[in-house]
Amino acid sequence: MRKVLKVCGKTLLLSPTSLIHLVLLGAILIYASYSLYMTSENFVSYELNRGGKGYVSDEVWYVSAARNMLSDLFGLKVFNPLACSATIILNKSYEPLVVNALALRYNVNIVDTNYNKLKHALYVESLNYSSLHEFTNELASKYGVREVVYGWRLPDNDGINNYLNTEHPPLGKYLIAISIALLGDYPLHWRIPSVVSGVLMILLLYYLALNISRSPWIALLAASLAAVDPLFKALGSIALLDIFVATTSVAAAIAIVERRYVAASILIGISASFKFNGLFTLIPMMIIYLRDLVRVRRSIDLETTYKYIEWLFKNAAIIVLVFLIASAPFIARYGLGGWLRDTINSFKWHTSEKCPSSKAGCPTSSFPIDWFIGVNAFTLYVNPTIVAMGNYIFWTASLWLSILFIPAAKTFRKVGYPLLLLLGTLLGYIMLWIVGGRTQYSFYAIHLLPFTYLVLASMLEVIVDRNSLKEVFNKWLSSLSYLRKLILTVLT
Numbered sequence: 001m002r003k004v005l006k007v008c009g010k011t012l013l014l015s016p017t018s019l020i021h022l023v024l025l026g027a028i029l030i031y032a033s034y035s036l037y038m039t040s041e042n043f044v045s046y047e048l049n050r051g052g053k054g055y056v057s058d059e060v061w062y063v064s065a066a067r068n069m070l071s072d073l074f075g076l077k078v079f080n081p082l083a084c085s086a087t088i089i090l091n092k093s094y095e096p097l098v099v100n101a102l103a104l105r106y107n108v109n110i111v112d113t114n115y116n117k118l119k120h121a122l123y124v125e126s127l128n129y130s131s132l133h134e135f136t137n138e139l140a141s142k143y144g145v146r147e148v149v150y151g152w153r154l155p156d157n158d159g160i161n162n163y164l165n166t167e168h169p170p171l172g173k174y175l176i177a178i179s180i181a182l183l184g185d186y187p188l189h190w191r192i193p194s195v196v197s198g199v200l201m202i203l204l205l206y207y208l209a210l211n212i213s214r215s216p217w218i219a220l221l222a223a224s225l226a227a228v229d230p231l232f233k234a235l236g237s238i239a240l241l242d243i244f245v246a247t248t249s250v251a252a253a254i255a256i257v258e259r260r261y262v263a264a265s266i267l268i269g270i271s272a273s274f275k276f277n278g279l280f281t282l283i284p285m286m287i288i289y290l291r292d293l294v295r296v297r298r299s300i301d302l303e304t305t306y307k308y309i310e311w312l313f314k315n316a317a318i319i320v321l322v323f324l325i326a327s328a329p330f331i332a333r334y335g336l337g338g339w340l341r342d343t344i345n346s347f348k349w350h351t352s353e354k355c356p357s358s359k360a361g362c363p364t365s366s367f368p369i370d371w372f373i374g375v376n377a378f379t380l381y382v383n384p385t386i387v388a389m390g391n392y393i394f395w396t397a398s399l400w401l402s403i404l405f406i407p408a409a410k411t412f413r414k415v416g417y418p419l420l421l422l423l424g425t426l427l428g429y430i431m432l433w434i435v436g437g438r439t440q441y442s443f444y445a446i447h448l449l450p451f452t453y454l455v456l457a458s459m460l461e462v463i464v465d466r467n468s469l470k471e472v473f474n475k476w477l478s479s480l481s482y483l484r485k486l487i488l489t490v491l492t
Contacts, residue, residue, distance in 0.1 A: 198236025269322025280428025
């Protein structure tokens with residue numbers, strides 16, 4: 001018996017097997033949603049129980065930048081949904097006894113005075129903003145108030161009240177800012193965009209794997225392996241930028257496989273507007289287009305080269321245009337010159353060794369291959385200890401299979417695309433390391449996670465096929481034989 005399903009005005013007939021696939025996909029998405037949301041909420045509980053400031057890892061930078069953007073770029077004030085609260089930054093040191101007496105007079109609760117880097121700051125809560133304003137005015141008359149930042153307490157970092165994180169493009173902070181503006185300035189709310197992005201990544205990975213393999217079971221396997229990976233669970237539940245890069249890169253990969261290059265360039269531009277490493281998806285796109293072009297024209301002549309360069313400039317223009325649109329609020333606020341200077345400085349910063357692991361106080365950095373073998377992981381949280389590391393058994397297997405099946409990439413479409421997406425994107429990180437960007441962290445690997453499991457799931461059909469394995473083996477023999485002849489020719 002077949003069920004009828006209407007999607008976008010089209011009537012689709014679903015077999016019982018298709019319904020099973022949809023139910024399983026729904027179960028995977030529900031699990032991913034629940035897992036990410038509960039992990040986000042657990043982080044809130046950890047921080048509240050230990051009297052912390054609520055931030056996990058680099059959230060201190062991105063959430064603070066999002067909060068400051070709302071105020072500085074868009075003229076909006078943010079508010080804590082649970083209390084009338086603010087971080088008050090004074091001009092000079094204050095006497096705790098005097099401030100406590102004032103707080104008692106105005107019915108204000110001084111929650112946090114543990115600020116060392118952010119000088120003369122305290123975080124307070126009140127039942128109403130009228131009392132909070134009166135308390136602030138009294139402090140201003142005694143000590144002078146440099147700034148009042150409403151909403152959740154600020155982290156303890158010098159200048160954090162004005163920080164805009166210009167080291168990275170702004171789009172991820174916009175999403176965090178929108179969530180704060182709509183839901184309130186609260187740790188769980190900062191992380192909602194990451195949770196949504198993580199679930200969307202699993203759905204897009206399913207579609208990408210289905211598009212390439214034509215097998216719902218392979219697609220379900222790729223999606224389920226990604227959904228249970230500890231790196232996905234960690235990065236999809238905190239307000240960092242990398243999960244957005246991963247999600248938009250999978251969307252771009254779908255467009256690349258379908259040869260919709262304009263859409264792919266727009267999506268790569270969006271990805272790069274979260275973090276510049278979103279540009280690494282350009283590498284597989286450039287290779288696929290060049291391969292198609294050479295197949296059609298049957299040679300690499302001057303005309304073919306001109307056509308390829310023309311295509312590169314066209315897609316580069318699309319990416320730059322998307323990036324400019326994403327940066328428009330900054331350009332409007334600080335001018336084109338100021339924005340351009342910050343962007344150039346950002347590229348210089350990313351291609352340098354920012355904070356070597358050997359230096360005291362610097363977190364553990366890593367070489368991109370480390371992400372696949374489970375070493376030099378970045379610690380996201382302590383007590384409980386949570387590190388940014390995927391299931392390295394699967395990751396190691398995926399990397400070795402990718403290398404093993406390189407000769408088969410041309411023959412097997414269902415293997416070729418996954419290999420190119422994974423190894424091409426990985427090549428971007430290795431190139432960055434070579435040019436000087438040695439300070440890379442293991443949480444960057446979330447960008448590679450969907451392609452890692454796409455490779456692993458796609459390989460199953462080839463591995464279980466004896467003839468396919470034989471063909472791969474023969475291709476390696478012919479490649480090594482050709483390399484041997486080439487070496488002998490050069491040496492003799």
